[in-house]
Amino acid sequence: MSTPAAATPAGAAAGASTTGTTAGTNAETSAGNTAHAGASSAVEQRLAELGLTLPDVAAPVAAYVPAVISGNHVYTSGQLPFINGKLEATGKVSSGTEGASDEPTVSPEAAKHYAAVCAVNALAAVKSVIGDLDRITRIVKVVGFVSSDPSFTGQPGVINGASELLGQVLGDAGQHARSAVGVAVLPLDSPVEVELIAEFA
Amino acid sequence: MSTPAAATPAGAAAGASTTGTTAGTNAETSAGNTAHAGASSAVEQRLAELGLTLPDVAAPVAAYVPAVISGNHVYTSGQLPFINGKLEATGKVSSGTEGASDEPTVSPEAAKHYAAVCAVNALAAVKSVIGDLDRITRIVKVVGFVSSDPSFTGQPGVINGASELLGQVLGDAGQHARSAVGVAVLPLDSPVEVELIAEFA
Amino acid sequence: MSTPAAATPAGAAAGASTTGTTAGTNAETSAGNTAHAGASSAVEQRLAELGLTLPDVAAPVAAYVPAVISGNHVYTSGQLPFINGKLEATGKVSSGTEGASDEPTVSPEAAKHYAAVCAVNALAAVKSVIGDLDRITRIVKVVGFVSSDPSFTGQPGVINGASELLGQVLGDAGQHARSAVGVAVLPLDSPVEVELIAEFA
Numbered sequence: 001m002s003t004p005a006a007a008t009p010a011g012a013a014a015g016a017s018t019t020g021t022t023a024g025t026n027a028e029t030s031a032g033n034t035a036h037a038g039a040s041s042a043v044e045q046r047l048a049e050l051g052l053t054l055p056d057v058a059a060p061v062a063a064y065v066p067a068v069i070s071g072n073h074v075y076t077s078g079q080l081p082f083i084n085g086k087l088e089a090t091g092k093v094s095s096g097t098e099g100a101s102d103e104p105t106v107s108p109e110a111a112k113h114y115a116a117v118c119a120v121n122a123l124a125a126v127k128s129v130i131g132d133l134d135r136i137t138r139i140v141k142v143v144g145f146v147s148s149d150p151s152f153t154g155q156p157g158v159i160n161g162a163s164e165l166l167g168q169v170l171g172d173a174g175q176h177a178r179s180a181v182g183v184a185v186l187p188l189d190s191p192v193e194v195e196l197i198a199e200f201a
Numbered sequence: 202m203s204t205p206a207a208a209t210p211a212g213a214a215a216g217a218s219t220t221g222t223t224a225g226t227n228a229e230t231s232a233g234n235t236a237h238a239g240a241s242s243a244v245e246q247r248l249a250e251l252g253l254t255l256p257d258v259a260a261p262v263a264a265y266v267p268a269v270i271s272g273n274h275v276y277t278s279g280q281l282p283f284i285n286g287k288l289e290a291t292g293k294v295s296s297g298t299e300g301a302s303d304e305p306t307v308s309p310e311a312a313k314h315y316a317a318v319c320a321v322n323a324l325a326a327v328k329s330v331i332g333d334l335d336r337i338t339r340i341v342k343v344v345g346f347v348s349s350d351p352s353f354t355g356q357p358g359v360i361n362g363a364s365e366l367l368g369q370v371l372g373d374a375g376q377h378a379r380s381a382v383g384v385a386v387l388p389l390d391s392p393v394e395v396e397l398i399a400e401f402a
Numbered sequence: 403m404s405t406p407a408a409a410t411p412a413g414a415a416a417g418a419s420t421t422g423t424t425a426g427t428n429a430e431t432s433a434g435n436t437a438h439a440g441a442s443s444a445v446e447q448r449l450a451e452l453g454l455t456l457p458d459v460a461a462p463v464a465a466y467v468p469a470v471i472s473g474n475h476v477y478t479s480g481q482l483p484f485i486n487g488k489l490e491a492t493g494k495v496s497s498g499t500e501g502a503s504d505e506p507t508v509s510p511e512a513a514k515h516y517a518a519v520c521a522v523n524a525l526a527a528v529k530s531v532i533g534d535l536d537r538i539t540r541i542v543k544v545v546g547f548v549s550s551d552p553s554f555t556g557q558p559g560v561i562n563g564a565s566e567l568l569g570q571v572l573g574d575a576g577q578h579a580r581s582a583v584g585v586a587v588l589p590l591d592s593p594v595e596v597e598l599i600a601e602f603a
Contacts, residue, residue, distance in 0.1 A: 063361075063364040063365050063367060063368025063369075063375055063376060063377075064343065064364045064376060064377050064378065064379040065376050065377070065378060066378070067378055068339065068341050068342065068376070068377055068378040070274070070339060070341040070398075070400045071272075071273070071400075071473075072473070073472070075341050075342045075378040075398070076378055077378045077379045077380060078379070078380030078381065078382070092351075138470065138472060140470050140472040140477050141470065141477045142466065143380075145380075145382045147383075148586050148587050149587075150494075150586050150587050151587070152587060153587055153588070153589060153590055153591040154589075155587075155588070155589045156589045156590075160465075163465040163466045164465050166465060167465025168465075174465055175465060175466060175467050175470070176465075176466050176467070176470060177466065177467060177468070177469055177470045177477040177478055177479045177597075178466040178479045178480070179479060179480030179545075179547075179595065179597045180480065180589055181480070181547045181585050181588060181589075181595060182549075182585055182586050182587035182588060182589075183382050183383055183384050183385070183585050183586055184349050184351050184383050184384055184385045184585070184586045185349050185350075185351050185352070185353060185354055185356075185383035186354070186356070186382060186383060187354060187355075187356045187357045187381055187382075187383075188354055188357075189354040193380065193382060195378075195380045197472075197477070199472045199473075264562075264565040264566050264568060264569025264570075264576055264577060264578075265544065265565045265577060265578050265579065265580040266577050266578070266579060267579070268579055269540065269542050269543065269577070269578055269579040271475070271540060271542040271599075271601045272473075272474070272601075276542050276543045276579040276599070277579055278579045278580045278581060279580070279581030279582065279583070293552075344581075346581075346583045348584075384583050384584055384585050384586070385550050385552050385584050385585055385586045386550050386551075386552050386553070386554060386555055386557075386584035387555070387557070387583060387584060388555060388556075388557045388558045388582055388583075388584075389555055389558075390555045394581065394583060396579075396581045
């Protein structure tokens, strides 16, 4: 897996995918929240062992933000598979044997990888508001939206990319309730979008 | 923007769009929750400055309600762009240059307006259970569903209609996490549906 | 309605539909949580009066679980209409007069029944983590996803199957906020998927 370096909430306007993001322009990402600050937390060490670092979090471009704290929960915006500010792929997910569309499609295997990228970006969004991912006590809920060819029914396998990543880096705290659904189309023609609710202490 | 006068939850049966709603028949909308009671709260004053008043909230027509309080949160039902009890538009959202469907479609600009109407109706649903919108301390999460032509990928721009409205009337408290997705079809062929979670004190 | 005997979260891998589940292999379903343990709670007695028993809850097959407790809330995974470990139907929901697809479809009436099955499975998921459904103080939120022919707009009527079931067995505590949306396709080609948030004491 590549190293994501910029998460953008799914609510971002289309142009946001080409908007560079730096911590300096983003009040949400205070000092210490850069990808280069070192993997000081146990969660980030496990990410590093998987070859992953947390991206910077994109600046809000509208009246919404990457994540909100309410009580001891963090709600993230829907996350797209951005890496270094670029959407990794576009198109609907289709198993090759089923789809008959002329449009380019994304394989289930590739989409599972992109779902993991979404999960990493969701963790970055969580960190942007609680500062340290080791404060996470539980991933409560994950919803995964898969842009799907109408004949593709393997959404659970795709969203396993996110679920397995969360389990790998958070252990028991990463065990979540989950819904996976196949939608008609996603922002910027993204193949997958993942949102989550995290409990923290 | 027109003045919405009746919100109906997305769960309403199809016939509900033609069912008149009055505060007198709706236990959920106690005295003081009518659109004509005067904009006593700061939030409603800002709505009034935008030319908006809160609609009455439709009576529940099934074993669900427009909004539920749990702890210090309000969860709303999915809101459709009803104004005066009438769904403002039907059809899928499509950019004119992409869609090739013979069916009538809704432009992204119009859909953004309808998303704002959904947000107003969501605020009315919140008020129906907490009484005063000034009690809102934060809009925690918004999910926006856009009935989308499969080639339409501008869901974020559509749901900005809801996000910007919430920011205009709630200020910092209106800054929320958000997901925007494109779905195959919505109840009553609505072009957009918006649900939210609000924190209140 | 038949007697469901195994709920499987929507996140289950495709193969899960043919995987037998027994309480003995599932740490989530401790003793007392079998369908044959007797309807000791008031909620289960009402289910029994409707001819329903709670299914066993499927073992987690990935880094997610059927339900998670956070504070005094339970979040369930998306539930499919499994009965005895078998998905009751596949296909998109369509009114007969509208759909022109050659693929098999599910009628709105049948889909409403399957939504009720989803709700029973969601209650089983809740019980798997809180032990006794009489502890439920409120169903806070239900989201119902209906795999829909693009011309089918009766999602509310379908999800009423879940809402009415919850009202029948939980009374006032079953009155929830709700969103119903029509999606392109669901896991395993299920016609409907339901998730919920329950408050308990």
